[in-house]
Amino acid sequence: MVCLDLEEVFTTPKTLEGRHNDFKIKIIPQQTPNYWGNPTIWEMLKHTGFFHCRFICVSRKRDPYSLVYGFFNAIIKNKSPSQVAMVTGKKLHRMGYINPTTNSMDFRTYVGQ
Numbered sequence: 001m002v003c004l005d006l007e008e009v010f011t012t013p014k015t016l017e018g019r020h021n022d023f024k025i026k027i028i029p030q031q032t033p034n035y036w037g038n039p040t041i042w043e044m045l046k047h048t049g050f051f052h053c054r055f056i057c058v059s060r061k062r063d064p065y066s067l068v069y070g071f072f073n074a075i076i077k078n079k080s081p082s083q084v085a086m087v088t089g090k091k092l093h094r095m096g097y098i099n100p101t102t103n104s105m106d107f108r109t110y111v112g113q
Contacts, residue, residue, distance in 0.1 A: 004048070004078055012053040013081040018074025023059040023066035025074050039113055040064075050078075056085045 016027040026039065027050065034054035035042035041057055058068065085092045 007080050007082075010052060010081045011050050012078065013084045014079070016074045016077050018070045018072070018077070020073060022061060022067045022072040023057065023070040025055060025057045025061065025070050027053050027055045027074055032037060038051065038067075040067060041071065044068075048075060050075070 012027060012029040015031065018025050027045070030053055033051050035045065037055060040053055040059050043056065045053065057067075057070075079087075082092055085094075086088075
């Protein structure tokens with residue numbers, strides 16, 4: 001059993017990377033989820049509770065052991081947004097997603113037009 005630090009509103013505050021043998025995975029924070037890619041990984045992400053992310057996985061062979069072990073190497077590094085803000089010295093309300101172009105809101109609402 002693995003205990004993960006999660007918040008429902010902001011599940012992935014920083015980029016997570018994991019690897020095992022030939023398998024490499026990168027989980028990137030994003031406001032709207034994008035589960036395009038390996039169906040095993042996106043099912044594991046959904047069941048783990050990571051909703052605000054997209055992922056990149058690279059492997060030359062289909063080894064399920066490396067896939068699962070690399071996935072767990074990545075997700076055990078997750079921290080809650082309050083922990084990341086405390087370590088980096090940022091205010092909690094300044095924490096944001098890496099890719100701002102995936103917002104569901106219109107750009108004009110940010111500019112104030």
